[in-house]
Amino acid sequence: MKPVLEIENLRVGFADGTAAVRGVSLKVARGETHCLVGESGCGKSVTALSTMNLLARGARRSADVMRFHDYDLTSLSDRDMARLRGDKIAMIFQEPMTSLNPAYTIGSQMAEVLERHRRVSRAKGLERAADLLGRVGITAPGMRLAQYPHQLSGGLRQRVMIAMALMCEPELLIADEPTTALDVTVQAQILRLLQELQRELGLALLLITHDLGIVARMAQRVSVMYAGQVVESGSAEALFRAPTHPYTRGLLACVPIPGKTPRDQPLGSIPGVVPRIGPGFVGCAFRDRCAHAEPACGGTVPRRTVAADHDAVCTMVPA
Amino acid sequence: MNARTVSAGLGVSIVGFLLLVALTAGWIAPHDPFEQDLMKRMIPPAWMDGGSVEHLLGTDQLGRDYLSRLIYGARISLLIGTLTVVTSGLIGTALGVVGGYFGGRTDDIVMFVITCRLAIPLILVALTVVALIGSSLTVVVLTLGLLLWERFAVVARTTTMQVRNLDYVAAARAAGASTPHILLREILPNIMTHLVVVATLEMALAILLEAALSFLGLGVPPPLPSWGLMIAEGKDYMFFSPWVIVVPGVALFVLVFGINLLGDGLRDFLGVSQRR
Amino acid sequence: MIEVRDVYRHFGGRTGLFSADRVVRAVDGISFSLAKGGVLGIVGESGCGKSTLGRLILGLLPTTSGDIRVEGQSLADLDRRERARLIQPIFQDPYSSLNPRQRIRDIVGLPLAAQGAMPAAKQRAEVMDMLARVGLSAEMAERYPAQLSGGQRQRVAIARALVLRPRIVVCDEPTSALDVSVQAQILNLLADLRRELGLTYIFISHNLAVVEHVATEVAVMYLGRFVEQAASDDLFREPRHPYTRALLASVLTAEPGIAIPDVGLGDIYPDPANIPSGCRFHPRCPIAADRCRIESPIRPPKNGRIAECLFASDPVRIQS
Numbered sequence: 001m002k003p004v005l006e007i008e009n010l011r012v013g014f015a016d017g018t019a020a021v022r023g024v025s026l027k028v029a030r031g032e033t034h035c036l037v038g039e040s041g042c043g044k045s046v047t048a049l050s051t052m053n054l055l056a057r058g059a060r061r062s063a064d065v066m067r068f069h070d071y072d073l074t075s076l077s078d079r080d081m082a083r084l085r086g087d088k089i090a091m092i093f094q095e096p097m098t099s100l101n102p103a104y105t106i107g108s109q110m111a112e113v114l115e116r117h118r119r120v121s122r123a124k125g126l127e128r129a130a131d132l133l134g135r136v137g138i139t140a141p142g143m144r145l146a147q148y149p150h151q152l153s154g155g156l157r158q159r160v161m162i163a164m165a166l167m168c169e170p171e172l173l174i175a176d177e178p179t180t181a182l183d184v185t186v187q188a189q190i191l192r193l194l195q196e197l198q199r200e201l202g203l204a205l206l207l208i209t210h211d212l213g214i215v216a217r218m219a220q221r222v223s224v225m226y227a228g229q230v231v232e233s234g235s236a237e238a239l240f241r242a243p244t245h246p247y248t249r250g251l252l253a254c255v256p257i258p259g260k261t262p263r264d265q266p267l268g269s270i271p272g273v274v275p276r277i278g279p280g281f282v283g284c285a286f287r288d289r290c291a292h293a294e295p296a297c298g299g300t301v302p303r304r305t306v307a308a309d310h311d312a313v314c315t316m317v318p319a
Numbered sequence: 320m321n322a323r324t325v326s327a328g329l330g331v332s333i334v335g336f337l338l339l340v341a342l343t344a345g346w347i348a349p350h351d352p353f354e355q356d357l358m359k360r361m362i363p364p365a366w367m368d369g370g371s372v373e374h375l376l377g378t379d380q381l382g383r384d385y386l387s388r389l390i391y392g393a394r395i396s397l398l399i400g401t402l403t404v405v406t407s408g409l410i411g412t413a414l415g416v417v418g419g420y421f422g423g424r425t426d427d428i429v430m431f432v433i434t435c436r437l438a439i440p441l442i443l444v445a446l447t448v449v450a451l452i453g454s455s456l457t458v459v460v461l462t463l464g465l466l467l468w469e470r471f472a473v474v475a476r477t478t479t480m481q482v483r484n485l486d487y488v489a490a491a492r493a494a495g496a497s498t499p500h501i502l503l504r505e506i507l508p509n510i511m512t513h514l515v516v517v518a519t520l521e522m523a524l525a526i527l528l529e530a531a532l533s534f535l536g537l538g539v540p541p542p543l544p545s546w547g548l549m550i551a552e553g554k555d556y557m558f559f560s561p562w563v564i565v566v567p568g569v570a571l572f573v574l575v576f577g578i579n580l581l582g583d584g585l586r587d588f589l590g591v592s593q594r595r
Numbered sequence: 596m597i598e599v600r601d602v603y604r605h606f607g608g609r610t611g612l613f614s615a616d617r618v619v620r621a622v623d624g625i626s627f628s629l630a631k632g633g634v635l636g637i638v639g640e641s642g643c644g645k646s647t648l649g650r651l652i653l654g655l656l657p658t659t660s661g662d663i664r665v666e667g668q669s670l671a672d673l674d675r676r677e678r679a680r681l682i683q684p685i686f687q688d689p690y691s692s693l694n695p696r697q698r699i700r701d702i703v704g705l706p707l708a709a710q711g712a713m714p715a716a717k718q719r720a721e722v723m724d725m726l727a728r729v730g731l732s733a734e735m736a737e738r739y740p741a742q743l744s745g746g747q748r749q750r751v752a753i754a755r756a757l758v759l760r761p762r763i764v765v766c767d768e769p770t771s772a773l774d775v776s777v778q779a780q781i782l783n784l785l786a787d788l789r790r791e792l793g794l795t796y797i798f799i800s801h802n803l804a805v806v807e808h809v810a811t812e813v814a815v816m817y818l819g820r821f822v823e824q825a826a827s828d829d830l831f832r833e834p835r836h837p838y839t840r841a842l843l844a845s846v847l848t849a850e851p852g853i854a855i856p857d858v859g860l861g862d863i864y865p866d867p868a869n870i871p872s873g874c875r876f877h878p879r880c881p882i883a884a885d886r887c888r889i890e891s892p893i894r895p896p897k898n899g900r901i902a903e904c905l906f907a908s909d910p911v912r913i914q915s
Binding site: 039040153154155156183184185186187188189191192195210211212213214215216217218219236237240250251252253254255256257258259260261263266267268269270271273 | 744746778787802804805853854855857860
Binding site for chain 3: 485486487489490491492493494495496497500504505508509
């Protein structure tokens with residue numbers, strides 16, 4: 001089946017010469033959750049923003065392929081892209097407070113999405129908004145429509161954001177750390193909701209997160225990013241069963257698991273810091289922090305297949 | 320190189336140039352600014368009919384060299400601007416930081432004082448004070464300094480309230496640091512950038528107010544060459560010899576314009592570096 | 596080592612001429628004691644009052660009532676220098692906890708300087724020693740916070756907290772703002788330093804997995820109270836409060852193939868200005884009965900455990 005979103009060799013550079021994204025390729029199919037996981041500054045959010053063409057001014061984007069269904073996103077005009085955003089492609093951000101306009105009611109902001117993209121009357125828009133608020137588990141949606149963002153708790157606001165993203169029946173939902181600002185119990189509720197909606201509506205979900213726990217529970221496919229590159233990718237099942245790249249393995253060792261991680265022993269940790277990647281950087285970006293680094297890591301490291309549907313960029317993987 | 324950088328650069332150049340002029344007035348002024356020569360009254364600037372190269376900007380009604388007076392006048396304007404801002408800055412910052420840091424009753428008092436100050440008609444009080452005590456440079460500086468602190472106080476108070484809640488202030492308190500240490504070392508350096516921007520605005524205002532007071536005859540006493548005083552002295556002749564007020568007027572405009580550009584530039588520059 | 600007795604902290608009262616009284620009961624009757632070398636993990640969600648409690652223990656905020664004693668001395672009777680020698684904080688966000696206008700050596704040296712009467716050379720030696728202990732090189736001393744990474748900044752904050760060799764360190768979400776790989780480094784460092792220097796930690800966090808790893812004793816805080824408190828092993832093996840169970844269920848471990856739990860707490864948001872009658876958790880509780888609305892579940896601790904639930908001794912009901 002043809003993927004809903006297909007990106008090949010995406011590169012993003014900033015005006016100051018840093019390479020934020022260095023050749024990222026990924027696919028998201030209908031009904032599939034693809035998790036992009038990595039630490040701050042690894043380029044996962046930049047990847048998402050460049051898909052939406054929402055990069056800050058001064059950033060340069062190029063890609064061999066960047067396709068949403070039959071739209072070629074690399075050549076789409078700003079106007080056509082704006083038409084696609086919030087319609088067929090929707091996005092949810094980390095902090096729902098800053099993505100909602102404090103001066104308008106929830107209802108008017110939701111209805112406006114439909115008015116803009118579908119030329120639907122306000123009354124119809126409000127009707128659908130109420131419908132969707134009920135769908136995302138908000139009790140008394142009629143009352144919420146008349147409220148302003150500051151009157152809602154963080155969890156409710158994120159539910160509103162999700163409902164708003166669904167207004168135009170999108171096919172691709174990009175969620176950038178949607179639960180990071182929320183309490184743990186609320187996080188579980190929101191993730192459950194996303195999972196249910198996705199199954200029901202057949203959404204393609206690109207979920208960006210730093211939390212391997214979320215990845216393990218949500219993803220069918222995983223791409224682990226480090227310093228602007230996907231260093232390991234594969235089906236969630238394969239990747240968690242046999243994590244291959246030393247960075248992936250390091251990340252997994254860093255997170256304590258209640259009842260399993262021994263209390264009196266130190267947690268696994270990754271020494272050092274992420275290097276600054278300028279133009280002309282060659283070799284594995286992780287080599288300075290890697291216990292298995294060898295001279296070959298300073299040269300170009302190819303992407304190699306670990307198993308079916310599982311590959312990694314590391315010299316340790318046999319060719 | 321965008322428009323903002325250009326205008327900030329222009330502001331720096333203008334203020335820097337005039338500062339240099341003011342500091343080196345003794346060397347670069349072609350004549351003694353106080354030397355009268357009644358034989359050479361109202362000579363027009365060099366480019367007009369009857370002008371001479373000896374007096375590039377002409378002479379005034381007492382035959383004093385206008386360029387030299389303008390150069391020495393820059394000194395007066397910048398001196399008054401700086402001294403006023405230092406005085407008002409000290410008062411306003413002290414009040415604002417104390418009110419913002421301690422909050423509660425102390426802050427109520429500070430707010431009351433600020434409100435009282437805002438209710439005082441600035442020009443009227445300045446005029447009255449100078450008229451009562453008599454005009455001198457010190458009186459002008461003190462009067463303006465004691466009146467122009469409210470913006471410092473308001474800005475210092477709000478920025479202190481933001482900084483006060485940051486964890487490094489809590490850490491300093493937990494470290495056993497004294498209140499003076501917290502106010503002077505932890506808070507003040509972190510609100511300084513905002514105060515510097517206020518200082519430029521207040522300086523421009525102080526220079527204009529001094530000119531206004533001098534124009535009304537209540538600023539610096541003659542024969543000191545203040546630009547405002549030059550305009551006042553020239554006003555009787557403006558229909559026949561417009562340059563006598565155009566020249567100091569343009570100088571005043573350029574200085575205040577330059578300071579404001581500098582202030583805007585500082586705000587952009589410092590604002591950016593504040594972000595993390 | 597530290598003993599906290601019936602501590603309350605209420606905020607507000609009348610906020611304006613026309614607004615009604617609105618008292619926020621941020622800390623609403625908390626007692627505990629902690630022995631030397633122990634780590635008390637305090638877990639709870641945003642707004643439960645855990646940070647306020649931390650500030651009360653640090654003496655940054657006066658209590659409304661109640662007493663906090665460290666080594667037998669009441670915190671209220673100590674001056675700022677004596678208090679600083681006993682208790683020090685580590686905050687969550689290393690970007691806001693270091694003064695951006697000061698060099699690292701001055702930041703770490705501040706607690707020493709505030710004590711007064713220490714020769715400059717000795718202070719410098721102590722600072723350098725502490726920087727080395729937290730794994731920072733000597734040249735860092737001359738830098739400003741903006742030149743350091745998040746993990747390095749948190750190490751500076753730890754050095755500042757420990758330079759006076761305090762007895763107790765209040766860690767308020769010390770790793771939540773950090774990346775996971777850095778979080779592990781910092782947790783390991785804190786564990787090493789505790790052993791080396793014989794420290795006692797109060798470790799505030801929303802992350803149960805982290806608390807389980809570091810704490811010897813755990814308190815679960817909800818709307819200003821410890822609704823459950825027990826030795827770490829006991830609490831994780833056999834939680835007795837439905838809220839603890841919900842928190843435990845919400846921990847998403849990196850184990851694929853397990854479904855995301857249904858925590859079943861509804862979307863009623865707890866409001867510390869409007870604490871429910873009876874059991875304060877009953878509006879969100881999946882096992883609440885009618886009597887939970889009326890009857891207070893507060894009981895004296897039994898065998899060192901607190902579980903403020905009317906069904907605490909009814910394992911069948913709790914497990915459901």
